[in-house]
Amino acid sequence: xxxxxxxxxxxxxxxxxxxxxxxxxxxxxxxxxxxxxxxxxxxxxxxxxxxxxxxxxxxxxxxxxxxxxxxxxxxxxxxxxxxxxxxxxxxxxxxxxxxxxxxxxxxxxxxxxxxxxxxxxxxxxxx
Amino acid sequence: xxxxxxxxxxxxxxxxxxxxxxxxxxxxxxxxxxxxxxxxxxxxxxxxxxxxxxxxxxxxxxxxxxxxxxxxxxxxxxxxxxxxxxxxxxxxxxxxxxxxxxxxxxxxxxxxxxxxxxxxxxxxxxxxxxxxxxxxxxxxxxxxxxxxxxxxxxxxxx
Numbered sequence: 001x002x003x004x005x006x007x008x009x010x011x012x013x014x015x016x017x018x019x020x021x022x023x024x025x026x027x028x029x030x031x032x033x034x035x036x037x038x039x040x041x042x043x044x045x046x047x048x049x050x051x052x053x054x055x056x057x058x059x060x061x062x063x064x065x066x067x068x069x070x071x072x073x074x075x076x077x078x079x080x081x082x083x084x085x086x087x088x089x090x091x092x093x094x095x096x097x098x099x100x101x102x103x104x105x106x107x108x109x110x111x112x113x114x115x116x117x118x119x120x121x122x123x124x125x126x127x
Numbered sequence: 128x129x130x131x132x133x134x135x136x137x138x139x140x141x142x143x144x145x146x147x148x149x150x151x152x153x154x155x156x157x158x159x160x161x162x163x164x165x166x167x168x169x170x171x172x173x174x175x176x177x178x179x180x181x182x183x184x185x186x187x188x189x190x191x192x193x194x195x196x197x198x199x200x201x202x203x204x205x206x207x208x209x210x211x212x213x214x215x216x217x218x219x220x221x222x223x224x225x226x227x228x229x230x231x232x233x234x235x236x237x238x239x240x241x242x243x244x245x246x247x248x249x250x251x252x253x254x255x256x257x258x259x260x261x262x263x264x265x266x267x268x269x270x271x272x273x274x275x276x277x278x279x280x281x282x283x284x285x
Contacts, residue, residue, distance in 0.1 A: 043225050
């Protein structure tokens, strides 16, 4: 199997979309907001959808939520991942040409860096 | 009058004795022992949350996340039993995309996260925002719970 090499064709400002399950959204009373838990970003081979690839195929963020009712969607930039020495690797799957993995160990510090760099694309209402 | 052995009032969690709950207790003996003799309200709530996470199927996050192991859940309970005080707020219990469970508090100017993947394999993240010039602390830990003393004290007394 070839090594997981960072895909330089994905620009630093490219959006990477990650579905967030309802029970991975926490109430941060310090920030007075609902945000993804860092636990949602701990997978060493974290699956995301690369927005530039979605757009090339005539798709947008709604594609990432198809069939996943109740989920929210967060965006991080490829540059935010690379800033912590994580590799952004395109791994197309049947039915999802935009599937990409963010590869590398996510310590709590790195996972919280990704949380701080994330924005909501879609946030489901509570309850 | 009911016999003395059955006269004690049942806490509300013991009222919920559906077939599902009974099956869960049978399948998770470590947890069921805490169901049978909980000492504190937070333990009951935590055990409920952990049992729910242990029953998640593989891929529960719509990707490839493994479910939390029962051993990891039991260790999470062990950590809290060692450090919680009566007035310590309850953590939020979050399933981890890496498998395992994360216990987290984000209140009173304190960010505290305990990410537990297996017994004696856990990480701590702590940041006291009310301490001028403080930096986040990120540690990988095994059997030493002493790093929790200060953040739990802040959450309890602040």
